[in-house]
Amino acid sequence: MLHIRGGDVVTAERTMRADVLCGDDGRILQVGADLETPVGFDVVDAGGLLVMPGGIDPHTHMEMPFMGTTATDDFFTGTAAGLAGGTTSIIDFVIPGRGRGLLDSWKEWREKAAKAASDYGFHVAITEWNDQVHRDMGTLVEECGVNSFKHFMAYKNALMVEDDTLLRSMKRASELGAICTVHAENGDAVAYLQQYLLAQGRTGPEAHPVSRPPEVEGEAARRAITLAGLLGAPVYIVHVSTEQAAKAIADARMRGQEVYGEVLPQHLVFDESVYETSDWLKAARYVMSPPFRPRHHQSSLWGGLMSGQLHTTATDHCCFCAGQKEAGRHDFTRIPNGTPGIEDRMSVLWHYGVKKGRLSPEKFVALTSTNTARIFNLYPQKGAIAPGADADIVLWDPDAERTISAATHHQNVDYNIFEGMTLTGLAQTTISHGKIVWQDGDLRAVKGAGRYLSRSALKRTPRKPL
């Protein structure tokens, strides 16, 4: 039981000087100015710190089997690294293998995740359509605490779905009170361009962004949004990285559609120049999809976040070490796609967002936690500093500096894409369910301490195209 004393509580709505009491049920007991320390409570001095809801990362891939290998951060190491960065919840993805049912896959992922150090939930990927899928979606929403599904418009011949499946899944999800999320890239175009580039002998990682140009994302995002609009269904576009996709989202929202967009800090700070190096491994480490873009796209991402047309920040955390990346040494299409980031998301956003004058601290909380909690129906259990909410709290030092390095990070991967960046703003203390799990560089993550986030269906304001 903790008495967080003397800090400035920052929520998505406001900042105020207040103390916070965390009860023995792992929830917040009271929020108020100058509270007395009840008996049995330990005092945490939050003087000079911001007391914010713990971060939620709605897009991670812990120990995911992908492209013939498995992501190295497992649910324990990955969530532990998250705690070190102020992130106290994740929503990961259940990706059913070929021929595996949705429910079996969900159970499998539940088992893998049992070792998590922070709370976790799952989006479940829909990769084909049939009556069983239709039924299982119902079971997942009604009995398994899943209220979001994932769809890949890329990765042809693997995870990609046709528009028909997208329509049926969106319709079904919408009726169930769930939301569809979409990886938006035109898979046919990507496959065509990959083949074309390889045929031209362009096998290196610098061909990766050429095979997935911005238009390919913009097209798919606009298509997914159009399909959702036909059905009056909500849709959430993951890892928006381009002006085109951001604009597609903003346009649809101005027509009254319920569309959300997610941004990765990577895309906010890196551009396509990361691939312009003769160091193969260095470039390969930045191979993720969507790739890094010409710099001007960043303006649209920031503009979307600032204006409220883009809503969440995530990492698409997916770790592959040098040996794994090597699989694509002679063929960029075989480089496992993915970059790490869960530990650094909040610092990067604070530094480039708040410190650089683009975001207020309240907006920072909205973008790292509250908006995600709302969209995926975790609010106010998560994303809030209020009585009854889970005591997942980060004490943020807005002025402290740190230099990012794989040498010191807690992620189970042999590089850090932010290597060498000196950032202002860090998680001084992280509290999960009322317990201190990170303080002043001391990580006290507990294997299996995380709980499954059962997310119920959300009755949404029905949106019809105007």
Place this chain on the structure above:
Amino acid sequence: MLHIRGGDVVTAERTMRADVLCGDDGRILQVGADLETPVGFDVVDAGGLLVMPGGIDPHTHMEMPFMGTTATDDFFTGTAAGLAGGTTSIIDFVIPGRGRGLLDSWKEWREKAAKAASDYGFHVAITEWNDQVHRDMGTLVEECGVNSFKHFMAYKNALMVEDDTLLRSMKRASELGAICTVHAENGDAVAYLQQYLLAQGRTGPEAHPVSRPPEVEGEAARRAITLAGLLGAPVYIVHVSTEQAAKAIADARMRGQEVYGEVLPQHLVFDESVYETSDWLKAARYVMSPPFRPRHHQSSLWGGLMSGQLHTTATDHCCFCAGQKEAGRHDFTRIPNGTPGIEDRMSVLWHYGVKKGRLSPEKFVALTSTNTARIFNLYPQKGAIAPGADADIVLWDPDAERTISAATHHQNVDYNIFEGMTLTGLAQTTISHGKIVWQDGDLRAVKGAGRYLSRSALKRTPRKPL
């Protein structure tokens, strides 16, 4: 002292079953589930009702001298009518007469408003530029509780300002922590078209919308936003009525600019057909600026409100009776511009917004109260249901119906533009500073009970064009 019991508290963030205690200082004492009734507190039964922050109307013109006459609702009758509709605060406008200083005018308006039944604040209009204006803006912000200024881009040879004045005022306001608001219509174009139409013998009210077409608003809005963008200054566009202006705002926000837009319920429900009548007076009563538009513009206004690119609802409440409207019987340019609305704003927005499935109750609170409080730095004194906030509360009956009529309304004007509309959703009880001022049709407004809203400067996140 009141114990509001058994209702659903709705804020901009969430809805929860909770009781509210209003203390003897007119503030909210406690919010929580199933509270005990303290000694000396009267119980108000809120069963089946929504307990929401009282409405704030950021755009009214009580007893304004305009076009040779004076608006008939004074600060008492107008604010009393507001209370009957659930609105517990207004922000009115100080309009300095020719040659009158800003400070003198502000004092004059303070005196007129002393009789108000609800709380009130002022935007101060800047209608010319000189060193005295520059100094007075400082005094108003630093000593008089004014943090917003108004500018007319129309009303040539009267209130209209040139771009140069707009630039200087925006710069000054921005430095002071104030925000500029803008009536956006191209005054040169309006004056030209008026003269042109009159010369053609088109003297009736049906010429009014022709003299101020949508493009004229869109142009001015875009211009004001461009000028603000050059300075990195925030700007607030009043009474957005067109697709063009809504789009100008949304576009700028996507570039990272801090721009806000205000919508009037009138524009959400009426279109240009109101002028197509042979009943001169009927048409004249709808003469306001900007005028009612072709119907498709309403989609953009709703889309803006739904997406968060338009932010507040107001009324531009400005009452002129039949005898006053008659001044323009033979010349539409002499019809006093203005329509009433303060009493019905919230019902109209609930009915067409929430009831019709466009807005959630939380969004309704944001659009009628909280967003305005935030933008004009009244939050969380206003716009919140939380300990310490002013006990300005409306108990909203979401299902009750009423038919609007001048015969029964409390506004001091001889017509109601919503006459005959049957709306679902009304203020069952209104509480101002912890006192019931309206209940079940019984208006207990007290002359002079309203307090001046001193609004301090707002340190904003500095926005630079990206």
Place this chain on the structure above:
Amino acid sequence: MLHIRGGDVVTAERTMRADVLCGDDGRILQVGADLETPVGFDVVDAGGLLVMPGGIDPHTHMEMPFMGTTATDDFFTGTAAGLAGGTTSIIDFVIPGRGRGLLDSWKEWREKAAKAASDYGFHVAITEWNDQVHRDMGTLVEECGVNSFKHFMAYKNALMVEDDTLLRSMKRASELGAICTVHAENGDAVAYLQQYLLAQGRTGPEAHPVSRPPEVEGEAARRAITLAGLLGAPVYIVHVSTEQAAKAIADARMRGQEVYGEVLPQHLVFDESVYETSDWLKAARYVMSPPFRPRHHQSSLWGGLMSGQLHTTATDHCCFCAGQKEAGRHDFTRIPNGTPGIEDRMSVLWHYGVKKGRLSPEKFVALTSTNTARIFNLYPQKGAIAPGADADIVLWDPDAERTISAATHHQNVDYNIFEGMTLTGLAQTTISHGKIVWQDGDLRAVKGAGRYLSRSALKRTPRKPL
């Protein structure tokens, strides 16, 4: 041999008083003011008439087998009707049946078309992809006079192609100096909506437009353009009927892409209200794809034609009589899609375009003839009034009126969608290959007089996305 005397020659570039001599090889011999009549030439008095290039209709379906029946206008009756309306050339479509090769199909269509009364060429539809298709495209361009291919993004499980096929065909065509044309509607969405509507018992023709909403066209157009843009390939969108598709084209052109758009006069003058009738047959007769739209879309089509962002006018002429339409009496998806129009295209465009002040006569020529000739590489053989050009000429009476009726038209179909319209502007005389084939209501069409238009590859200015 004709001497067309005393008319105003109108081309896409200019209007001038000039005579035209048509030689005995069916070509124009000379154009000039006040020419002498050479020996053996018949004088045609063109006083008060406009002497314009004969119309070219780039989108017809004569005797097409479709949806279990065959279009009733064959190559003779259809082209003859065209001559009566001033159209002297068509480009029809070779639609390979399942399992039929491209070359065989092309030959089959050549045979069917041998009876044509006017000149004709073919676009060849690509409905699948394999090596044979790749080879046949080369043969068609290099040996068969085909420089354009057609792709259906709709008609799922029938003609529809995936994005992959579109990409491969565009790439191949672009290398060959040919252009791809696209029917842009999202076939998955259409099939889904059809099935959904039928399941709801909505079986009538009024459900047809609901199954193919504007967004479905806009999405597909934007997708096709994006794919073409990736390849730097030109693309031509047939029957643009929506604001969304028009905007997609205009946006791409402003990025430097080579994109063309075709408009049907039907879409310029009819809106969705044609389906709002209890007369089943009347509504069924308007069933074509894309369907008729909400009225405001027409502004975008006119704007596109006026600004030069849309380029050609066509008819999608495809005739089905009452008995044929009856096939869908109980299921709107079985109504043969198609409307007639070849005879009236030019009059409708003159009346609503030139007469109503939207288009100049020169622009009319560009939109009915010259632009099509340029895009499909028939210029200046067609689309020009100049020495050496084919003497395909229409003497246009700009002021004559006629009322359209199936009772008097020459199309082999039992209705006319323009029935009852009184239009100003008509073909007073039509000349094909130097011979009068229509004059003052006297149709002298000759079976088999038409010639095959062999269109060679076009070396285009290479366009790369900027």
Place this chain on the structure above:
Amino acid sequence: MLHIRGGDVVTAERTMRADVLCGDDGRILQVGADLETPVGFDVVDAGGLLVMPGGIDPHTHMEMPFMGTTATDDFFTGTAAGLAGGTTSIIDFVIPGRGRGLLDSWKEWREKAAKAASDYGFHVAITEWNDQVHRDMGTLVEECGVNSFKHFMAYKNALMVEDDTLLRSMKRASELGAICTVHAENGDAVAYLQQYLLAQGRTGPEAHPVSRPPEVEGEAARRAITLAGLLGAPVYIVHVSTEQAAKAIADARMRGQEVYGEVLPQHLVFDESVYETSDWLKAARYVMSPPFRPRHHQSSLWGGLMSGQLHTTATDHCCFCAGQKEAGRHDFTRIPNGTPGIEDRMSVLWHYGVKKGRLSPEKFVALTSTNTARIFNLYPQKGAIAPGADADIVLWDPDAERTISAATHHQNVDYNIFEGMTLTGLAQTTISHGKIVWQDGDLRAVKGAGRYLSRSALKRTPRKPL
């Protein structure tokens, strides 16, 4: 009398191998393949050359008094330099001095221009509004051969006009069959920013672009277009240099408005980096308005030219030598605005347009000559290679290279902004009124040989907003 033999005649419509005969009246006598050389005609060998209409530069300022000095190229030297570059006509500007009437000023300019070596016409600037201006506009159109007027939205307290004047002038011009042209920059904003920058001690030429950012042009262009749209009047935007202005034009055209846009080659090839030099004079030489822009704006200019939404190329040729530029050594607002360019316009456009694959040769002719002739009603006297047209012809060597230098140019100014550029494509021979005035580097310009271009009113297709 000339027989231009063996070249490829290129017009805006087509390219064909043809000879051209120029008669003794300075007009084209005949165009045709393999003509015989008539008696008395000199043969000009055009083998390997393109025979194109002479260029028209619609925006020059010869010997203009401006900012306290006078542009150094006078009507003789300037037009002579034009001939050396293939430009055979200019349209210059009559700029009435304060208190000078329009007619007097026009006469004054006629006198100055009498020494011109090529043909010339005038736009007349409207800098104020009164009844005399209204009358004089009529006289100029009806009696003086002026069919275009110029308006400055910038240069506050000098040439700038208010919106009211713009409206009245557009209305008047439109009624007269004339067109208004507009220098689009928000003059209030420019003046404000200039003053602000100077007050901050930013006095160097690098502050010049900061004082006139892209938004300032975009705003003004959109405003001018909106005003024209209200009146249904055509409008022509000079020197479009930004994405914003190009988009404003394209948007309006898609609404059916008649709007034209002009581009300077300078803006196509230079960006704002020209001001980033410590060499004051070098930077000062690039000081013109609108200034050079961030590079991405060039894409919009090219896209506009390629898509047909921008129409002409001009130079804004306005020469100030080092001594003159020095006037602003300590105050960038006093640097005479202007850059030379008439001699190099066509080569720059050929090299970066045709050679780089953006434009076809036909489009090149349209953009350098024909479109201008059409818009300003000089076609087909100018802009055409056809019997009866003026024999103003350039024989273009598409493959010849030359390196631009002030050391070798013919402009009367001590620098060339294109200094050092090696361009492909040049005027091998220039013919004015049937006489060779430039051949293989030999300039035979004749003082006073130019004729006044009397341009009559143009009956336009009436455009109403759709």
